[in-house]
Amino acid sequence: MIGVLQFPGSCDERDAVLACERVDEARLVWHREAELGDLAAVVIPGGFSYGDYLRAGAIARFAPAMEAVREFAAAGRPVLGICNGFQVLCEAGLLPGALLPNAGLRFVCRQVEVEVERTDTAATAACQRGDRLSIPVKHLSGRWFAPPQALAELEESGRIVFRYAAGENPNGSVADVAGMANERGNVVGLMPHPEHAVDPLTGSADGLKLFESLVRSAAPAAV
């Protein structure tokens, strides 16, 4: 069973549940739930949690469910943050860097090509290195940023999991970063929406690999 967090203002939580249900059972986790129980993995979905009027993800990090996610992550269990979920994970300090307003200062919704750099994370275990995935982005604040020295360290330690393919960067992210992992690789966040790339009918099925990866990564913990 995969849990998908639901904050007031979440938008893509049902889409995330549908995507998870293609690989496992799934349920919504209300933002006030403080226990995650025996969930195999947790997805923090896209949207505008609590309206995001302050700064994307800045309020959601204080939700009781996020305290539970923090413990869940500390136990090495798989956590995937998508778009607003990535922003929340960065605000919560579970992933490095920050997501700034897009370089164009406009919301952008576009199908982009994303390259997989690591296959040893909870969200990419079912991918091949160099896989090129067609996945949509849709965000206003997706420009991932870290200061040069921090970026160099993250590059050095291989923390960058997804990069926009050449010419595909929609928001001005430094080093074309589309997604990051924590040091253990069990917490991954990305701006593109893999839950909107699980069916060729709606554009692409490339994102399904991320959900398959979550299930695969969860398996050992369940033993």
Place this chain on the structure above:
Amino acid sequence: MTVSETRHRELGLTDAEFERIVTLLGRAPNDVELAMFSLLWSEHCAYKHSRKLLRRLPTEGARVLLGPGENAGAVSIGDGWAVAFKVESHNHPSAVEPFQGAATGVGGILRDVFALGARPIAVLDSLRFGELESERSRYLFDRVVAGIGHYGNSIGVPTVGGEVYFEAPYEHNCLVNAMCVGLARAEATIRSAAAGPGNAIVLMGASTGRDGIGGASVLASAELEHGEEKRPSVQIGDPFEEAKLLECCLELLDRGLLVALQDLGAAGLTSSAGEMASKGGVGIDIDVERVPLREADMEPFEVMVSESQERMLAVVEPQRLDEVIALCERWETGAAVIGEVTGSGDFRVLRDGEVIGEMPVGALVDGCPLYDLAPAEPESWIYGNREPEPTTDPGGAGSGAEEAGATLLALLASPSIASKRWAFEQYDSVVLSHTVRRPEAVDAAVLHLHEADATIAVAIDGNGRRVACEPYAGTIEAVLECAQNLACSGAEPLGLTNCLNFGNPEKPHVAWQLDRSTQGLADACAALGVPVVGGNVSLYNETEEGPIYPTPVVGMVGELPDPTRAGGLAAGDGDAIAVCGPFSPSLAGSELAKIRGELGPGLPSLPIAALSAAIALVRDAVRSGLTTAAHDVSDGGLACALAEMAIAGEIGLEVDLDPLVELRGCSGETCLFGEGAGGFVLAGSRASLEALADAGIDLVLVGAAGGDRIVISAAEAEIAVALADAARAWRSLGERLEAVPVP
């Protein structure tokens, strides 16, 4: 008259209307009552200049579940599922404050749809601005698009389609029409009629402030002058508040906890409560002291007419109240019992139990006089013409290929024809996992509703310039174009919604436009067998500069049997190309006539029956998988339609239109750039297209896709341009907007 005796005029009521109120009440109204009457008797709420015309529209159909008069119309899509939809205008607020005006326009139409118990699943927009050369038009376009995106993106409803035109008559009075589509279980749709004396009236959502006081009368039902001063009449949107309210209302309805539900829009509590009482044939008491306020010192009349956003009004049985309040608390949305349903038939306003206003519901809601129009056809073209641009070829007459090629590139770059990617990329078009065809992938958006295992297509259309040329034929064209767009995706129309955007109906030439246009709408819908399930009228769209182009906008929902066979726009390498349909191109009212400054009254008449048959044949061809692409011929004519299919397919094409020139007896130039309803371009294997011709489709094979050039010949006129140049012209809108900073 003293100041107090002329107060009604400031509120937009005529002397005769005021006298009628006095007669209906048997006394003069007090301030609270007068404020409430002035709003509900405004054009915006009472439709006093249009209601008689709207009776002409066909509203019956086997699939209609809810027709006009409810918050939105609804049609059945089978297996107990319903699709609800409606289009509404937010023109004047957007002209005054484009970001919030457009945002709250989206918020308002979403509430109309979820008031029925339907989950909003798609938004489409129809926008009109002045020419893009105007700094003000660029500013309005930029902020309106941002406002639509802000609300729709934040609340998690995809914006899947729409249209934008840039024409001088909209310079001072832009149009922002938003359409929302929702999905519901048919048996769960709820009506807005209040029932059950003793039941509680619960106001949910945001608190009530002074925003939008008089919006329906001062802003929406008068010509737009001194717009800046009216900015306080514009409401401010809060999509997060509405997101919570939406989820809360749907859960309340899902659990069967509500007797009735109604959104608060124009004229706020007055309109909402008044209409619920009127529909239910009951009375209603509302105590202004019980309304949660943003500002402490609001006058009772302000509370009753405030247009604060993100509010809903529900009727709840007393024994269900605790459960309702608890659910609202879970969603962190406000809920207050502000009154009750009564058996009196009166709308009573109380303050701490003391009656401060008392009016028969019938007088307030249905007592407004309805007016007959005094139409008169104008004697000449009233909209002016553009100065023809100096020739770009000073060396003298170029060859035919250069001239026609340059014309094609100029048309593709014309802001009304050019790709609107700059706008639609600012909208989330994929949330909710339904979107099979995104914007510009085909002429209509296609949504696979996995919950219902059904597939629908939605489109919105209207061309004010052509309606200005001939209101009757132009409106028929709008309906046909919408049906053609659906056909290109493979969909058959189930129902239609419309928004009639016109100038001041008290002026004879505007009355004539409205009268003829409504007749065209009625006749086209009857001929196609498409029922009108709802709509909206927006009048007084004019300034001292004159009226807007008469702009009926139609939105349609259709169904497709198989989402994997939804149509596309992109021609494929090696595809044969055919033109079909009873299309008789003419330069009258065309984009080319506009560019050349040659606009004037008149459009060719339309053979609706033949057009209707062609639409059905194309739809079936797409559904059967015999085409790889289908596109209707509209703005910029056949040449632009062909170019758009080539650009989408990233493949050149070579086409000879001589057979068509001969068949239609027109000039080569008219064949290339002439406009009119009923034309389609199809692409597919030669064998498939020949099979269609054998099956009886009036179809002419004209060429094939391939190479990297667009080559089209039509008698004396020849086009030969590089595909890359055509694509650059068609995609130039964003560059032009970003190149000039918005003030």
